Amino acid sequence: MNVRETEIQLFHLTKRFGDFIAVNNVNIEIHHGEFFSLLGPSGCGKTTTLRMIAGLEEPSDGQIFLAGEDVTYKPAYLRNVNTVFQDYALFPHMTVEENIYFPLKMKKINRSRAQPMIEEALTLVNMTGFGKRLPQKLSGGQRQRIALARSLVNRPRALLLDEPLGALDFKLRIAMQKVLKDIQKNVDITFIYVTHDQTEAITMSDRICVMREGIIHQIATPDEIYNSPASPFVASFIGDMNFLDGQVIDQQGDTIITNVEGYQITSSRLMGTFSVGDSVVTCVRPEKICLVKVCGNEFMNKFENHFQSSIHRIVFRGNDYEITLIFGQSEIRLIESASDFNDKKIGEQLFIGFRKEDVTTYLKECKKVCDYETNLN
Amino acid sequence: MKPTSTDNLKPKWRGFSSTHSKIRIGVPIIAWLFLLIIIPICIMLVTSFYVKVGSVVIKKISLANYLEFFRNSIYLPIFFRTLLLALMVSLTSILLGYPLAYLVSRKVKRFRNQLYMLVIVPLWVSYLVRIVAWRTILGRVGVLNTILLSIKIIDKPLSIFIYSPFAVYVALIYIALPFVFISIFNSLEKIPENLLDASSDLGANSINTFRYVILPLSMPGVISGFTLAFVIALGDYIIPQQLGGLNGMMFGNLIVTQFGYAYNWPLGAALGFIMFTVAVIILLISQKFGSSEGFLE
Numbered sequence: 001m002n003v004r005e006t007e008i009q010l011f012h013l014t015k016r017f018g019d020f021i022a023v024n025n026v027n028i029e030i031h032h033g034e035f036f037s038l039l040g041p042s043g044c045g046k047t048t049t050l051r052m053i054a055g056l057e058e059p060s061d062g063q064i065f066l067a068g069e070d071v072t073y074k075p076a077y078l079r080n081v082n083t084v085f086q087d088y089a090l091f092p093h094m095t096v097e098e099n100i101y102f103p104l105k106m107k108k109i110n111r112s113r114a115q116p117m118i119e120e121a122l123t124l125v126n127m128t129g130f131g132k133r134l135p136q137k138l139s140g141g142q143r144q145r146i147a148l149a150r151s152l153v154n155r156p157r158a159l160l161l162d163e164p165l166g167a168l169d170f171k172l173r174i175a176m177q178k179v180l181k182d183i184q185k186n187v188d189i190t191f192i193y194v195t196h197d198q199t200e201a202i203t204m205s206d207r208i209c210v211m212r213e214g215i216i217h218q219i220a221t222p223d224e225i226y227n228s229p230a231s232p233f234v235a236s237f238i239g240d241m242n243f244l245d246g247q248v249i250d251q252q253g254d255t256i257i258t259n260v261e262g263y264q265i266t267s268s269r270l271m272g273t274f275s276v277g278d279s280v281v282t283c284v285r286p287e288k289i290c291l292v293k294v295c296g297n298e299f300m301n302k303f304e305n306h307f308q309s310s311i312h313r314i315v316f317r318g319n320d321y322e323i324t325l326i327f328g329q330s331e332i333r334l335i336e337s338a339s340d341f342n343d344k345k346i347g348e349q350l351f352i353g354f355r356k357e358d359v360t361t362y363l364k365e366c367k368k369v370c371d372y373e374t375n376l377n
Numbered sequence: 378m379k380p381t382s383t384d385n386l387k388p389k390w391r392g393f394s395s396t397h398s399k400i401r402i403g404v405p406i407i408a409w410l411f412l413l414i415i416i417p418i419c420i421m422l423v424t425s426f427y428v429k430v431g432s433v434v435i436k437k438i439s440l441a442n443y444l445e446f447f448r449n450s451i452y453l454p455i456f457f458r459t460l461l462l463a464l465m466v467s468l469t470s471i472l473l474g475y476p477l478a479y480l481v482s483r484k485v486k487r488f489r490n491q492l493y494m495l496v497i498v499p500l501w502v503s504y505l506v507r508i509v510a511w512r513t514i515l516g517r518v519g520v521l522n523t524i525l526l527s528i529k530i531i532d533k534p535l536s537i538f539i540y541s542p543f544a545v546y547v548a549l550i551y552i553a554l555p556f557v558f559i560s561i562f563n564s565l566e567k568i569p570e571n572l573l574d575a576s577s578d579l580g581a582n583s584i585n586t587f588r589y590v591i592l593p594l595s596m597p598g599v600i601s602g603f604t605l606a607f608v609i610a611l612g613d614y615i616i617p618q619q620l621g622g623l624n625g626m627m628f629g630n631l632i633v634t635q636f637g638y639a640y641n642w643p644l645g646a647a648l649g650f651i652m653f654t655v656a657v658i659i660l661l662i663s664q665k666f667g668s669s670e671g672f673l674e
Contacts, residue, residue, distance in 0.1 A: 054574075054578055055578075056574050075577070075582075076574075076577040076578050077577050077579075077580045077581055077582050081578075082578055083574070083575070083578045085574070085575060087569075087571060089569070089571040089574065091575075091576075091589075091594075092572075092594070093593045093594055102579055102581075102589070103580050105589075106579060106581045107580060150579065151579075154579070154580070
């Protein structure tokens with residue numbers, strides 16, 4: 001990624017509601033023109049963070065910089081950022097045009113001068129001809145686009161989107177994701193996008209910030225987030241993951257060997273420093289596991305980790321199968337495409353293999369926190 | 378897949394679709410309306426066309442009572458004075474009630490419910506008791522005079538407070554204010570918080586947010602509050618009787634006189650019907666302007 005000027009900087013940003021810490025010491029730097037996502041389960045503080053950037057919530061601590069200027073205590077109406085709200089927040093007593101004119105009117109731009117800008121905004125979201133309608137005569141997706149046009153007409157420095165697609169159905173959401181991405185390319189405005197949908201974040205973002213309980217777990221590109229999650233929480237929240245408990249039995253440089261259920265698993269993606277005897281969590285993504293009937297030399301050379309196992313459960317998922325195998329006392333899941341499936345049966349003895357680079361290892365303490373979280377949900 | 382479900386968000390009331398259930402629900406409502414409202418009004422309308430000669434009511438259709446209303450110089454001035462007073466009462470109630478409702482609804486966080494109850498509490502007290510209370514406030518030896526005397530603003534009690542149109546005006550506002558307050562308060566409460574967030578986010582300071590978002594969206598409440606206050610003030614005859622004196626007489630008192638003292642029911646009915654028509658016109662006008670209620674449903 002090329003180096004670009006910093007648009008928004010959050011510096012030790014904290015928000016407390018009574019005893020509850022919604023956002024805890026958050027530091028983020030967002031570049032100009034970036035599509036930046038705040039991702040996390042509900043209550044993780046992502047919306048509060050966004051509202052603080054917008055100026056709708058006052059931070060308890062820390063600072064917010066917008067294009068180098070400290071805007072921490074500047075009221076929302078003086079900040080050059082606009083928000084697209086989850087439930088659109090269109091003014092019901094104004095037509096579409098009047099809604100889009102509103103931010104221009106606040107800048108004292110008269111109606112005749114504003115008209116071309118309104119038209120341009122409507123064209124941008126592909127809604128020309130809808131100007132005279134009232135918001136309640138529009139469908140959800142159309143309202144969303146008008147909200148977008150209204151937020152963009154002023155050309156803000158950054159556009160803040162608070163789960164903008166949350167209220168739309170699946171098909172529409174996919175379509176709107178493309179619309180959003182295209183618009184962002186067209187206008188060259190920084191987008192900060194709040195979502196709890198990991199797929200949405202991964203497909204749309206330049207960078208993702210994963211949050212939980214007000215704390216940032218990882219800020220990275222979608223690729224990095226997916227392939228080297230910084231904590232078991234990130235690993236479990238994004239994509240599918242096998243978690244296996246084990247103990248370190250040997251360490252050689254950047255590779256450790258772990259004893260899991262009596263099997264020895266080699267891992268070279270280490271999150272932390274380990275010594276022999278440590279309790280660890282070993283993670284491997286289901287789609288990284290290869291399943292074969294015969295364990296040849298080639299297979300053994302390619303995959304450092306290879307075991308014999310039997311099929312416990314098969315779930316057909318349309319274009320692929322999720323196969324669960326018995327792995328000592330626990331289970332291991334993998335994904336097999338429909339074309340490779342080849343009529344496998346429950347109870348069948350097979351070989352699984354995965355490379356050491358695809359095995360991520362964390363210290364056990366992290367995993368406990370993660371389990372606790374899953375139980376809460 | 379066709380985009381059907383999101384385009385049509387209106388719920389369909391399946392429960393009321395069959396004719397049978399329509400009749401079961403509709404008939405009692407219509408019977409009730411007829412018995413308690415429509416039939417009495419029709420009787421009043423018919424009676425207003427009769428004429429009383431001496432002590433006998435002649436059941437013959439004539440416009441005599443309505444002509445009397447226009448010809449006799451008593452009725453029209455009092456009629457217009459009543460309209461003017463009702464207008465002033467409702468406008469003042471809104472000017473007083475709106476800021477109050479706005480403060481309680483938007484600005485106060487603690488004791489919000491208690492404040493709301495404080496405004497509503499007078500409605501629990503009997504209407505007559507409250508009017509008598511105003512007599513003790515505005516009377517010659519009343520609270521107001523006593524206070525003014527004790528702080529030496531006046532040297533002898535003033536009698537201008539009671540038995541004047543002013544007294545009627547004040548008491549009517551007092552009676553109408555809780556209704557105006559409730560109506561405006563409810564419409565302010567209905568405005569979603571995120572519209573105010575959006576307004577501020579899009580560059581509107583608090584004055585502009587009030588002017589362009591809060592005020593227009595609370596207009597239905599203002600209009601229904603206005604209508605309520607107007608109709609309350611228009612028809613009241615107890616307050617003018619108790620506090621109005623000779624100059625404070627209102628149209629309601631004229632109607633009461635015809636029914637209760639002159640025993641001229643046909644004329645009373647005609648005057649009553651004129652007032653009823655005014656109230657209906659006000660309601661229709663307010664409904665036309667108040668139709669924006671639907672925005673926030």
